[in-house]
Amino acid sequence: MALVRDRRQINLRLPLPSPSEHRSRFPPPLPPSAPAPTTSAISAADLEKLQVLGHGNGGTVYKVRHKQTSAVYALKVVHGNSDPAVRRQVLREASILRRTDSPHVIKCHGVFDLPGGDIAFCMEYMDMGTLETLLKNGVVFTESLISKLCRQILTGLEYLHSHKIIHRDLKPSNILIDQKMEIKISDFGVSKILQRTLDPCNSYVGTCAYMSPERFDPDSFGSKNYDVYAGDIWSLGLTLLELYVGHFPYLAPGQRPDWATLMCAICFGEPPALPEGTSGEFRSFVECCLQKDSSKRWTATQLLAHPFVSGVDLQSSA
Structure with missing residues (x-):
């Protein structure tokens, strides 16, 4: 089991965002046809801010506590x-x-407007942060631990794909984890809900480092009817490699990526492989994910039957 250093708890007693005359009014949060929030009873006034968890992409994520129930949530503003x-x-x-309900997809307890035009998501709080957090903290991911985490990620991906949802930005920083080593797929800002079976999904959204070859160059690596869900499987393979080797597998440790270098490496180079000493099952699993020809890449359902993860008991993953 991975050992993680205790986090330094910072208690930032800051108020929730206040109204601002300089902020333009936020557009309606959802189209009229969208279903109602999962939990409509939660409002900003019910929540007490405990600390800042992170910043980025036009907002801030806070750790908050419900004043009446003491339940802890993550509030993305x-x-x-x-x-x-x-x-x-x-x-x-x-x-x-608001459409998803899976134990391995982050749960949203409500979406609501804040004064000044901000919008907030009240979501599950995962006390260990992300897989990227663990990597930066020096956690060593063994094959055994990776297989347990991988089965959970695959279960979440199978659920999403069965509901015609493509994540398109799967990577260590978008996979949340708690102290029980249970994971949740998060951050669906660039995801897509397919309206038709053959909707194209080769746009330059998400993080290009984890982008599959057919999304860089669909003419060379895709086909007219290629599996649009296969890009998530490629990203999963790179994520597992990164967890095991401790750095992004296409680059040397500490090297900063750029679009041209990554595009050339992914499209014209051979897929990265696990180092010597890893088991045949692990190497086989990663190879099934990192097929440059998307038609040869295994689906989430097929990978759940692969020997690397098929024998994992999720009840004992803690």
Whole structure:
């Protein structure tokens, strides 16, 4: 089992965002046809801020506590004066989170407006942060631990794909984890709900480092009817490699990526492989994920039957 250093708890007794005359009014959070929030009883007034968990992409994430129940949540606040592209991502994420109900997809307990045009998501709180957090803290991911985490990620991906949802930005920083080593797929800002079976999914959204070859160059690596869900499987393979080797597998440790270098490596180079000494089952699993020809890549359902993860008991993953 991985050992993680105790986190230093910071108690930032800051108020929730206050109204601002300088912020433009945030557009309606969801289209009229979207279903109601999972839990409509929670409002900003019910929540007490405990600390800042992170910043980025036009907003801030806070650790908050419900004043009456003492339940702890993560509150993602996106500012009303954010870039229009960020606001579109907010609407997309809100729509997807309200559709999903899986133990391995982050749960949203409500989406509501804040004074000044901000919008907030009240979501599950995962006390260990992300898989990227663990990597930065020096956690060593063994094959055994990776297989347990991987089965949970695959179960979440199978659920999403069965509901015609493509994540499109799967990576260590978008996979949350708690002290029981239970994981939740999060951050659906660039995800897509397919309206038709053959909807294209090769746009340059998400993090290019984890982008599959067919999304860089669909003419060379895709086909007219290629599996649009296969890009998530490629991203999963790179994520597992990164967890095991401790750095992004296409680059040397500490090297900063750039679009041209990554595109050339992913499209023209051979897929990265596990180092010597790893088990045949682990190597086989990663190879099934990192097939440059998307038609040869295994699906989430097929991978759940792979020997690397098929024998994992999720009840004992803690």
